Amino acid sequence: MELIRTLIMHDGGLPGLAAMTTLDRPEACVVWHMPHPDRAVATRQQACITAQMQALGCTSFVGAGPLNHSITPSGPGKAFSACDEDQALESCTVLMAAIAARQHGCHRVLWPENADDDADRLSSLCRRAVLIQHLANLTSDGEEPPPSQMLEIDIPMLDCSDRQVADLAIRSGVPLDQIHWCTSRADAPCERCASCIRWHKALSELGLAAVQQ
Numbered sequence: 001m002e003l004i005r006t007l008i009m010h011d012g013g014l015p016g017l018a019a020m021t022t023l024d025r026p027e028a029c030v031v032w033h034m035p036h037p038d039r040a041v042a043t044r045q046q047a048c049i050t051a052q053m054q055a056l057g058c059t060s061f062v063g064a065g066p067l068n069h070s071i072t073p074s075g076p077g078k079a080f081s082a083c084d085e086d087q088a089l090e091s092c093t094v095l096m097a098a099i100a101a102r103q104h105g106c107h108r109v110l111w112p113e114n115a116d117d118d119a120d121r122l123s124s125l126c127r128r129a130v131l132i133q134h135l136a137n138l139t140s141d142g143e144e145p146p147p148s149q150m151l152e153i154d155i156p157m158l159d160c161s162d163r164q165v166a167d168l169a170i171r172s173g174v175p176l177d178q179i180h181w182c183t184s185r186a187d188a189p190c191e192r193c194a195s196c197i198r199w200h201k202a203l204s205e206l207g208l209a210a211v212q213q
Ligand SMILES: [Zn+2]
Pocket: 181, 182, 183, 184, 189, 190, 191, 192, 193, 194, 195, 196, 197
């Protein structure tokens, strides 16, 4: 059976790393990254992604430019007008990844998100994945491409808790200091941002203390 080439969205964090471990052939995937707007944060993200790719044997990397205004929430991104601003931006980012997937011969996009027992979040992720997949498969004449050309948006860890995601990521063997989650400019995890609070809780449930990044 022909291998479906996969593009995986990754920001250097635990969910992206966990999603990489679900791939049958991580060496054949394309790692796609949209850098954080803060240069210091983006530099740390990039270093972590590079280290993780080496650990898992991935070699193909694509860096995105800043969010293209043509598909922001005021452009075609208005398709996500029922979402709040964060969800609309998140959805536009996934759509950009889907466009990149087409450009790089991938027919599957891994969106590394999990609902962590939040029913509203689970429902929102499912609805937006279906919508983004539909948008990504529209051709210039408004028809869908043949099945062999269809692009799939996959959320492999949709039903997982944060603890399960952290567990998967840690089992990859990548050390914690090569995983990025803090969105502050600090050299070490600030322990105050929403991302630190979320992942430090998950790591502590696994009996792990977050180490300096
Ligand atoms: Zn932080």
